[in-house]
Amino acid sequence: MLDFALQGLYQVFLPGHFLLLVIGVVMGIIFGALPGLTATMGLALLVPFTFTMSPAAGLIMLAGIYVGAMYGDAIPAILINTPGTPAAIATTFDGFPLSQKGMAQHGLVAAAVASAFGSLMANIVLVLAAPPLAIVSLKFGPPEYFWLGIFGLTIISTLSTGSVIKGFLAGSVGMLLSAVGMAEIGGDIRLTFGFPELQGGIELIVALIGFFCLPEILSSVIGKRRAAYTEKPVKPSLSVIWEVIKSLLRKPGLMLRSAGIGTVVGFAPGAGGNIASMVSYNEAVRWDKNPEEFGKGTIKGVAASEAANSAMAPGSLIPLLTLGIPGSPPAAVILGALMLHGMRPGAELFSTYANVTFSFMMGLLVAAFLVTTIGCLGSVVFSRIINIPSRYLAPAIIFMTVLGSYSIRNNMLDVWIMFVFGVIGYVSSKLKFHPAPIVLGLILGPFVEEGLVQSMLAGQAAGSTFNYLIFRPISGVLICLCVLALLWPIYAKWRSRQKQEIVTCKMSIEKTEGQNEK
């Protein structure tokens, strides 16, 4: 296998191929960074061009786009609180506060380094252990997806910093919104109020732009009229790059865990990267010594999210390359490209076409390094965007949001939905509702529904829905995780109270000692 890997590397570093890879990475970053353009679209646009190329060249370029896009979505997330793709939602939680502190460059570098690390780790797993992991991935059935979704929803208790009730309320609104349109299971038309246009449901990206981006713009121009988009201007310098890399290298636990979560969520087909970054962010908060730093701008939060969503990409290729089951929409396009070149996923890819397959995998690997380089050096330029005065930046961003929400489905209705959500988001942010639980509900609603309805159908066929949902090994583990996640806030409270008690005890002891000395 080492032969194949070296052969693949050789292919990637052929001048022509390497150039394609660089072009791919840059294109991917652009597609990822512009909300409304997705990695999937970037890949699909390129598929016709890859016909004329050799399979290796075409796939190397696709690898570049995929990896580039996984980083690109972090740029608007950090700078203007707009995730470029749904996978970067969790990046906004700490990325945007960092920008507001004048540390946008720190965020961008952390995202680039973490992205590259995540994709590196996941690629190593992909190269070494794809076939056995693919078998594990098949063990995920409807009940497992249902419990994975429920576990995802427990994140709300972390996300809602103020009141947990408000968080769950917002989460239910999100789930309700996700029910708009045609039920994929059952085919019923729900909550469209008689408009056939609404049968397509609410597009996630449109909701993201509405809930995350617009409220920020509105609050930057309404009321006190901030002259700049963020409170402090950013002063980029090259020394920041080294500083951030060093401090991330000191956190191997955080990086490994985030990459691991991304890989696992990626290879369970259908789970997708949207959840990976949220789960990873949640665990980063849970295991950190100073959880109160999160949400206020720490590179740890950015790194946790980005390492996971970039690790998800190679993760989703595991079931694709070994079984021909795409774990994410971009993977589906790659499957199409493979088929059009006459290659069928499965054992053949690792024997007959091993050359091409390994060129592709090595392409992913090298692309990760390119992303670090481009991301780190680019951060000096990108981060200056937020120094542009609000009166120029706000209209420009609004223009982009309209373009983005229209282009995702070529649907004008989406633009109106985006504006409505923007106003709702602005009002609710004044009422101290964070938009994240709404969006989480919107993402996980269909996921939980599909798992539950399928489990109920299969359970009835098998005799008992209850048994079918619960008595399965992976389900059991997931249920335990859900229960632990729900009990964790109580434990955390108890621990912090104990800590406080110890501190007050110590203080009173010191006090009495002091008095005794007198």
Add this chain to the structure above:
Amino acid sequence: MKRTLIMILALSCVVVFTGPAMAGQFPSKAITYQIPFGPGGQSDLEARRQQPLLEKALGVKVIVQYKPGGGGSIGWATLIKQKADGYFISGINIPHIVLQPLARGNAGYETDQLKPIALFQATPIGLAVLKDSQINSLEDLIAEAKKNPGAITCGGSGTWSGHHIAHLQFGKMAGIKMTYIPSKGAAKSVAAFLGGHVKALWANSNDLVQHADKIKVLGFGTKAPFANMPDVPTFESKGYKLYASIDRGAGAPPGTPDDIVKVLEKAFLEIASNPDVIKQMRKDGFVPLAMGAKASKEYIMKKIPEWEPVVKEFKK
């Protein structure tokens, strides 16, 4: 007065003379080819394969545009509102365009509003079980289903979709009851099937070909045996008149002039009979079609009376 008369005359001359001339020149500007699904799906890949060939045949740019949502209905509802000048066409999929108006009441369009240009690809639907299954034939499956009504779970993609309707039709014809478990999209249903979460699977021929080494296909909804798997019986040969397939083609807005449709039809059929395209389709498990506008229309309209009673019976 005289001047206005001359103007009107001149204008009508322009209209009269440019009318047919425009049709003769069609197309003279870029054509938008709408895909009513997201990027990366089979419809998209087919359009991407055609795109350069269409541009060559028509001599103008072809722009592929996505309009996903509602299982295609949003895109088709958009198509019928476009100008009927041939510069906006859309991919059409059967049975979607027939079943959606039947099952939903208001899908935003009616089947007969879509003007077919050509059908160029079919994917017969088959019923499969895993290789290590006890069931070896349709007879085994039916016997098993009769013993335990409802206990056999069949996966498939979507509700009121080609897979769902085939499941309902087959159950009715064979007088058995099985449980249909829909998934969002074929990839997920295949994953659930390979993981053993359903006992049988309704799937498109290309997916069955792709996973041929892990499965046993019990039957295909075709008239003649499916070329890639000639040993698999058709449902017809076992006595069930079940013809199930997903067919892909292109359509134009209602009222598009026939001479314009003819130009597009010619281009699509030319690509459909390109030997390279045919070879590639066959290899991946598709059945190449080259059905013209008139034949496509007849084929589509014939499906309505076939499926209407089934939808009515099972839709509460």
